[in-house]
Amino acid sequence: MTATESPTASAEVQVLLSVLDAQRRHVLGGLDGLDAEALRRPVLPSGWSCLGLVQHLALDVERFWFRAVVTGDPAVIASLDDIDDAWQVAPDVPHTEVLDRYRTETAFADSAVDAVDADTPLAWWPHHLFGEPHLHTVRDVLLHVITETACHAGHLDAARELLDGRRWLVLT
Template identity: 75%
Template sequence: MSETTPSSEITDLLRVLDGQRRHVLGILDGLAPEALRQPVLPSGWHCLGLVQHLALDVERFWFRAVVAGDKDTIRGLTSGAEAWQVSPEVQATDVLDRYRQETELADAVIATTPADAPLAWWPHDLFGEPHLHTLRDVLLHVITETACHAGHLDVARELLDGRRRLVLT
């Protein structure tokens, strides 16, 4: 196996992550731009803010910063709360496109990193001592976080317009 060919384990984990990524985008498909910005819970977050969080705090942060140790990415990190804020002049399509771009950049890191490779950087100031140690650990963490947020988006969509991804009979 070459350094640019992921192991079958990583390929399998990436397939699961891709399914969750498609779920995130699929549940929002057809939702009006103003609805993407409409908070439906007392906490005030909205769908677009959650997708931006997934792009910046999840895909970019965990793969480009933590796994790859990309210095420009690390320098450009913002606080988690900022990632949830989408300026009114930012188009919804720009946020959704950025999520797609960040997943592609993450996939490039995943494709060139062995499953057991140690992480290149760890944010001690945020998390203390490392609780994740390899690409495998990060993939499992990101799958879990993305799936959790996909569920949040399912609920938000149903509250916004009644659409349910899975129709229960």
């Protein structure tokens, strides 16, 4: 049973998790069939790779917003300064490790919001990064993460087409 099917999550949280899950599937599905070299190949002038974007989603999005901000996990909060640039994947890190980390972080995120109401206040706010809070509830974080994940899924669509011509959900 996934978080989107959980009888403990509020109906609104279930719907938001379902939408987020669709965007997460888009991210991973858009990368299906790319080998390790292609996943690491930058295709835009900024130099990011598909693998770097997935690592960013795992660490700077899923882990940060759900494990730090929503739950206030002290170990995660303490480790945030240890992340140099999540967009850059070290050459010795296997691509499978990055993809698995993303899946793991999404599962933690689902667990973090599975049994709460959308109006649940956030446990921690990174004042040092963002100043006064502009997000206040689990609903706000879910909407923010849905938006960011969807935006990056679109980036991956463009990168994938540049890498091998494949387009997401094109039937021809």
